Amino acid sequence: MRLRAQGLVKMFPGVRALDGVNLDLRPGTVHALLGENGAGKSTLIKVLTGVHRPDAGVVEVSEDDATWAPVTFGKPQDATAAGIGVVHQERNLVPRFSVAENIALQSMPRRHGVVDKSAMRALASRCLQQLDLHLDLNRPVAELSVAQMQLVEVAKALATDSRVLLLDEPTSTLTSQEADRLYAVVRRLRDDGACVVLVTHKLDEVFAIADTVTVLRDGRSVAEGRALSELSRSDVIDLMVGRSFADLQPDPTPPKDRSGIAALELAHVSTSVGHEDVSLTVHPGEIVGLYGLVGAGRSELARALLGLDDITSGSVLIRGQEARIRSVADALHRYGMGYVSENRKEEGVFLEQPVTRNVAVTVWRRLSAWGMVRDRSESVLLDTYVDRLGIRISGHKQLAGQLSGGNQQKISLAKWLAADCSILVIDEPTVGIDVRTKASFHTLIAELAAKGLAILLITSDLPEMVTLADRILVMHDRQLAGEVDNVAHDYAASSRQVVRYMHAEHVA
Amino acid sequence: MGEATLTSAPAAPPQEDSTTPSGLPWWANPRVGLLVVIVALVILFSALRPSFLNVDLTLVPMQADLSVFAIVGLAQLAVLSLGHMNLAVPRMAAVSAFAAGLTYDRLHAPLVVGLAVALVVGALIGALAGTIITTTGVNSFVVTLALDFGLLGLVSLLYAWATDGVAFAVHPAGMDALRFDTMNNYCAGPVCGPPVPLVVPIALVTVVAVGVLFRRSRVGREMLMTGSSLRAARLSGIPVTRRIIQAHALSGLLCGLAGFLLAINNGAFSATIGDQFLLPSFLAPVLGGTLLAGGAVSVLGTVLGATLTSVIQKGLNLLQFQLDQLQILIGVVLLLALSLDRVRHVLAERRGVRR
Numbered sequence: 001m002r003l004r005a006q007g008l009v010k011m012f013p014g015v016r017a018l019d020g021v022n023l024d025l026r027p028g029t030v031h032a033l034l035g036e037n038g039a040g041k042s043t044l045i046k047v048l049t050g051v052h053r054p055d056a057g058v059v060e061v062s063e064d065d066a067t068w069a070p071v072t073f074g075k076p077q078d079a080t081a082a083g084i085g086v087v088h089q090e091r092n093l094v095p096r097f098s099v100a101e102n103i104a105l106q107s108m109p110r111r112h113g114v115v116d117k118s119a120m121r122a123l124a125s126r127c128l129q130q131l132d133l134h135l136d137l138n139r140p141v142a143e144l145s146v147a148q149m150q151l152v153e154v155a156k157a158l159a160t161d162s163r164v165l166l167l168d169e170p171t172s173t174l175t176s177q178e179a180d181r182l183y184a185v186v187r188r189l190r191d192d193g194a195c196v197v198l199v200t201h202k203l204d205e206v207f208a209i210a211d212t213v214t215v216l217r218d219g220r221s222v223a224e225g226r227a228l229s230e231l232s233r234s235d236v237i238d239l240m241v242g243r244s245f246a247d248l249q250p251d252p253t254p255p256k257d258r259s260g261i262a263a264l265e266l267a268h269v270s271t272s273v274g275h276e277d278v279s280l281t282v283h284p285g286e287i288v289g290l291y292g293l294v295g296a297g298r299s300e301l302a303r304a305l306l307g308l309d310d311i312t313s314g315s316v317l318i319r320g321q322e323a324r325i326r327s328v329a330d331a332l333h334r335y336g337m338g339y340v341s342e343n344r345k346e347e348g349v350f351l352e353q354p355v356t357r358n359v360a361v362t363v364w365r366r367l368s369a370w371g372m373v374r375d376r377s378e379s380v381l382l383d384t385y386v387d388r389l390g391i392r393i394s395g396h397k398q399l400a401g402q403l404s405g406g407n408q409q410k411i412s413l414a415k416w417l418a419a420d421c422s423i424l425v426i427d428e429p430t431v432g433i434d435v436r437t438k439a440s441f442h443t444l445i446a447e448l449a450a451k452g453l454a455i456l457l458i459t460s461d462l463p464e465m466v467t468l469a470d471r472i473l474v475m476h477d478r479q480l481a482g483e484v485d486n487v488a489h490d491y492a493a494s495s496r497q498v499v500r501y502m503h504a505e506h507v508a
Numbered sequence: 509m510g511e512a513t514l515t516s517a518p519a520a521p522p523q524e525d526s527t528t529p530s531g532l533p534w535w536a537n538p539r540v541g542l543l544v545v546i547v548a549l550v551i552l553f554s555a556l557r558p559s560f561l562n563v564d565l566t567l568v569p570m571q572a573d574l575s576v577f578a579i580v581g582l583a584q585l586a587v588l589s590l591g592h593m594n595l596a597v598p599r600m601a602a603v604s605a606f607a608a609g610l611t612y613d614r615l616h617a618p619l620v621v622g623l624a625v626a627l628v629v630g631a632l633i634g635a636l637a638g639t640i641i642t643t644t645g646v647n648s649f650v651v652t653l654a655l656d657f658g659l660l661g662l663v664s665l666l667y668a669w670a671t672d673g674v675a676f677a678v679h680p681a682g683m684d685a686l687r688f689d690t691m692n693n694y695c696a697g698p699v700c701g702p703p704v705p706l707v708v709p710i711a712l713v714t715v716v717a718v719g720v721l722f723r724r725s726r727v728g729r730e731m732l733m734t735g736s737s738l739r740a741a742r743l744s745g746i747p748v749t750r751r752i753i754q755a756h757a758l759s760g761l762l763c764g765l766a767g768f769l770l771a772i773n774n775g776a777f778s779a780t781i782g783d784q785f786l787l788p789s790f791l792a793p794v795l796g797g798t799l800l801a802g803g804a805v806s807v808l809g810t811v812l813g814a815t816l817t818s819v820i821q822k823g824l825n826l827l828q829f830q831l832d833q834l835q836i837l838i839g840v841v842l843l844l845a846l847s848l849d850r851v852r853h854v855l856a857e858r859r860g861v862r863r
Contacts (some may be wrong), residue, residue: 062758073592115738215651308742327742327745327747328742328743328744328745329745329746329747331745332745333745339743341740341743343739346737346739347737347739347740347742347743348739348743350733350736350737350740350741350803351736351737352736352737352804353732353736353803354731354805357729357733361729361730361733361741361744361745361746362744362745364726364729364730365726368726369724370723371723371725372720372724372726373724373725373726373729375724419745
């Protein structure tokens with residue numbers, strides 16, 4: 001079965017998630033679907049699997065490449081019935097059910113209204129055989145390894161006779177041996193005539209296994225089913241990013257004045273979450289980066305600084321004065337320090353509240369008289385930041401949850417700017433944000449520093465770090481492993497040093 | 509700096525909906541629906557039983573009932589704002605009413621002092637519930653359920669200790685006036701007031717005060733933000749622990765007021781005060797469109813919800829329905845309202861709140 005989509009458009013309030021996507025999935029191929037976060041991959045998958053209905057465009061299938069039948073999916077079961085299977089990034093197995101039950105879940109064989117156990121087991125074992133996988137059919141899925149679960153998910157997709165199989169980041173939780181195993185299965189499925197669509201961030205894997213590629217950028221397909229053999233790695237990156245890496249050329253900035261009193265200083269700080277002897281300073285106008293592997297303890301340090309975890313020894317000085325911060329309220333009202341959370345949807349914004357309240361929440365004290373908030377001043381405040389940050393909203397009462405990720409992030413930043421914070425801790429500001437909004441964020445952060453804010457920036461995006469930070473502190477296992485002077489903003493030089501510190505086993 | 513950001517922003521997509529961006533179209537507004545149903549029922553009942561419009565027989569007692577149940581609804585609404593529940597509404601009211609009764613009985617205090625005592629006691633019990641919830645982190649459902657059970661025992665012990673039965677015999681000065689008089693009894697020359705019981709203005713003031721609290725005040729808004737997302741509230745510098753305790757204290761205070769007013773309406777401070785409060789406390793706010801999930805409340809809706817409940821109760825009463833049939837019906841109404849709550853959620857999600 002060959003499946004193709006033309007001109008797919010899917011709109012959400014405030015954003016065109018898909019804006020003209022073409023896709024051509026031929027049988028017997030492994031097709032990579034690439035794109036940066038926010039490019040529209042997840043929306044495309046949801047359209048193809050019947051979770052979302054497209055606002056425009058057609059999806060068609062053909063058995064012989066000559067006659068095309070349009071298909072519409074009202075619900076996920078329709079896509080399953082049409083032979084499209086999906087293995088989502090997050091697990092969709094019932095942990096207490098057996099391997100056989102999980103595999104057969106969507107196509108449970110029935111006889112006289114009850115489950116036909118022997119037919120179910122036959123179906124499950126046929127699917128496992130197809131994958132060359134030997135598993136006890138009666139074992140509860142909860143007892144399997146992560147990799148085995150992943151393969152059971154694939155088997156589950158096969159049980160519904162999927163001829164187009166979508167794998168969303170299938171190897172993100174697998175070791176490289178386990179990934180190899182999975183890819184062996186993928187090759188076998190391809191050779192059997194299926195089309196496997198691979199959504200991944202790992203370019204190595206793409207070049208190792210995929211035949212063709214579709215690249216999405218800002219909701220459009222910028223490469224449609226091109227053969228990977230004619231593309232180089234940097235071609236693919238260029239297609240995804242839409243700009244050449246020229247942006248990452250050195251862009252030196254003058255060193256910041258560090259002679260005055262530091263806005264924020266940590267002196268030999270240890271925390272209840274395992275940090276030991278961490279010392280750092282951030283001066284007004286400076287962007288200090290905190291880099292490290294996931295789990296190195298960067299966000300945890302920020303949270304301890306804000307009183308969400310305990311500081312067990314050492315001291316925190318704000319503008320030279322010893323500070324005792326027991327909550328974000330303390331940090332905000334007594335010390336003028338704000339925290340832009342890495343977890344936008346759960347901690348950064350109130351999804352079900354109007355944008356006005358999302359921005360004004362930190363300054364209601366200032367906007368109120370006799371304990372009553374004036375709506376008018378709230379609106380004025382919002383308008384100020386809508387202008388300054390270029391936030392796109394359809395009205396003051398629009399719910400934050402209806403905005404795109406980038407606009408939500410701007411709202412989450414705006415509330416601290418509204419509160420006149422002089423110190424900002426910014427944690428992963430551009431995760432899940434499209435490339436252009438990302439660039440505007442970088443401009444914005446640099447401008448805030450230029451206005452004299454002291455910024456402690458936490459990000460796992462090394463190019464972003466090198467673009468923005470004046471100095472990069474590398475954290476390794478909850479201790480500072482080294483400091484990189486980054487005023488040259490030279491990606492090649494700085495990243496090399498950063499990586500060296502990151503992997504240092506012992507710190508002097 | 510505006511230029512850099514603005515020019516790099518993608519072209520604005522067309523907005524799909526022209527209705528209010530946050531809410532639903534007006535016909536899906538639960539308050540409009542409630543009003544229509546109330547009017548329809550009033551017409552129906554008065555057609556079937558003309559005595560439904562009788563002032564002394566129906567309208568005056570109904571207003572007195574309604575005043576109590578609107579406040580009971582607000583007591584639940586206060587914690588629904590957080591996404592919490594208060595299952596101790598009945599006994600918070602009972603203990604408060606006991607405290608007021610005791611004040612009259614032993615101290616022969618004037619009416620208003622007993623009211624103040626009821627409010628303070630209610631607020632303190634509420635604050636206690638809030639404190640337990642914030643310090644232990646146990647779900648409000650469990651905490652208030654246990655609290656209600658404990659207080660139930662306490663109430664009967666207290667009445668056994670303080671009275672020779674299950675009620676105080678005392679009648680403070682002014683109690684009967686508050687119970688039986690309407691504004692019609694008070695005249696300025698030839699012009700007399702409307703046939704409105706004296707408890708109604710008390711309820712009205714309360715409704716307005718709670719409405720202003722949640723709509724305009726910083727404290728009320730911070731409670732709603734806390735209910736919307738506890739983590740985001742904490743990380744936005746809202747003193748969430750304090751707000752949670754305050755919301756529960758407010759709930760307790762309103763229970764105290766409801767208990768006091770019911771005792772006035774019944775003519776006695778007795779152990780059974782509050783017994784019938786639990787279901788109506790949810791019925792009124794939920795019918796009125798307050799979300800169980802927290803973060804949004806409707807005070808006006810709660811009043812309408814309480815009105816609907818009172819109209820149904822009175823009407824079916826006049827049609828000589830039995831009490832048990834009535835209970836079945838009220839239960840069904842609550843289930844329908846809760847399903848509607850869910851439907852609204854789904855509709856809101858369809859409108860693109862991204863999670």
